Amino acid sequence: MTDIELRDEGRVPEPAAAAAAPALLPGELRPHPTPVQYVVIALILVVLTSAEVSLYYLEGTIPNSAIIPLLLVFGALKFGLVAAWYMHLRTDKKIFARFFVLGIVAAVVLYLIVLSSLEVFS
Amino acid sequence: MATIQEAPPRPPPEPPTAHGGEPAHPPTSTGTTNVKLAIWLFIASDCLFFGAFISAYLLYRGRPQTGPKPQQVYSIPFTSVSSFVLLMSSLTMVLALAAIQRGDLRRLRIWLMATALLGSVFVGGQIYEFTNFAHKGLSLDTNLFGSTFFVLTGFHGAHVTVGIIWLLSLWGLATQGRLTQKDAEKVEIAGLYWHFVDVVWIVIFTLVYLIPPAK
Numbered sequence: 036m037t038d039i040e041l042r043d044e045g046r047v048p049e050p051a052a053a054a055a056a057p058a059l060l061p062g063e064l065r066p067h068p069t070p071v072q073y074v075v076i077a078l079i080l081v082v083l084t085s086a087e088v089s090l091y092y093l094e095g096t097i098p099n100s101a102i103i104p105l106l107l108v109f110g111a112l113k114f115g116l117v118a119a120w121y122m123h124l125r126t127d128k129k130i131f132a133r134f135f136v137l138g139i140v141a142a143v144v145l146y147l148i149v150l151s152s153l154e155v156f157s
Numbered sequence: 158m159a160t161i162q163e164a165p166p167r168p169p170p171e172p173p174t175a176h177g178g179e180p181a182h183p184p185t186s187t188g189t190t191n192v193k194l195a196i197w198l199f200i201a202s203d204c205l206f207f208g209a210f211i212s213a214y215l216l217y218r219g220r221p222q223t224g225p226k227p228q229q230v231y232s233i234p235f236t237s238v239s240s241f242v243l244l245m246s247s248l249t250m251v252l253a254l255a256a257i258q259r260g261d262l263r264r265l266r267i268w269l270m271a272t273a274l275l276g277s278v279f280v281g282g283q284i285y286e287f288t289n290f291a292h293k294g295l296s297l298d299t300n301l302f303g304s305t306f307f308v309l310t311g312f313h314g315a316h317v318t319v320g321i322i323w324l325l326s327l328w329g330l331a332t333q334g335r336l337t338q339k340d341a342e343k344v345e346i347a348g349l350y351w352h353f354v355d356v357v358w359i360v361i362f363t364l365v366y367l368i369p370p371a372k
Contacts, residue, residue: 069255123345134194134198135201
């Protein structure tokens with residue numbers, strides 16, 4: 036494996052991260068975002084939430100078949116932004132993201148099977 | 158005859174330090190601390206916990222039943238403000254973490270308290286919402302909508318309450334000078350829990366409140 040592949044696996048720190056080691060917390064590969072970046076993410080979250088609420092009030096004006104996918108996309112974007120930036124999955128070791136994805140996928144698969152067995156989708 | 162004693166071998170150099178002498182990357186097989194690994198495992202398991210209640214809500218959603226229906230009791234403007242408050246508490250939480258990483262303990266205390274207060278506003282709003290629903294005739298045993306809604310949002314509110322107690326404990330430690338820059342990981346762990354509670358609410362707000370029921 037090359038150094039870059041190992042770095043992507045989270046097994047060796049990046050050179051920049053190693054140089055900035057005194058500021059790193061355990062499990063971090065790169066420094067956390069700056070406070071300004073955190074505020075920018077918060078503003079994006081506010082805009083997405085406003086868009087979601089606006090869509091809710093458009094019910095009846097545009098079909099539900101358009102509203103529901105858009106609401107799901109906006110919700111997924113908000114979820115991803117908080118997980119990546121505020122929970123630091125962008126900058127931490129990949130093992131944490133794998134745990135999180137494992138939990139989400141296990142929950143979705145398990146309950147899709149349960150709901151299917153109860154003929155919810157038929 | 159004097160003997161020359163050899164100097165003991167020097168210990169190997171310490172790995173880079175995070176804050177004040179603690180090893181930056183602990184010598185575990187995962188390269189991180191067990192407590193951070195544990196909180197992520199807890200979060201993964203809590204996905205299944207909330208997944209069960211969200212599935213139960215979706216299962217019974219829109220089925221014919223007596224008593225108030227979701228659209229008759231929900232107040233979307235009110236819940237939107239609550240969601241906004243919880244989102245902003247995630248911002249103050251990361252600002253608290255950034256403050257302790259910089260060694261700015263005054264701002265750490267301010268942001269921790271701000272996060273706890275915003276969380277309290279959210280829980281207060283949830284209590285008001287539950288009381289309002291009860292006045293409209295919806296309770297835990299009114300119908301399946303009431304049961305699944307109150308269990309799902311009630312457990313979420315309980316998680317937020319635990320988070321508030323955790324944050325206030327950290328604030329108390331910081332006030333006594335027992336939470337310093339080298340304890341940044343303690344704030345990060347509490348932050349991970351808090352953000353998880355926030356992302357769960359993002360899912361609940363979209364799936365439970367905003368998505369219109371099937372006609």
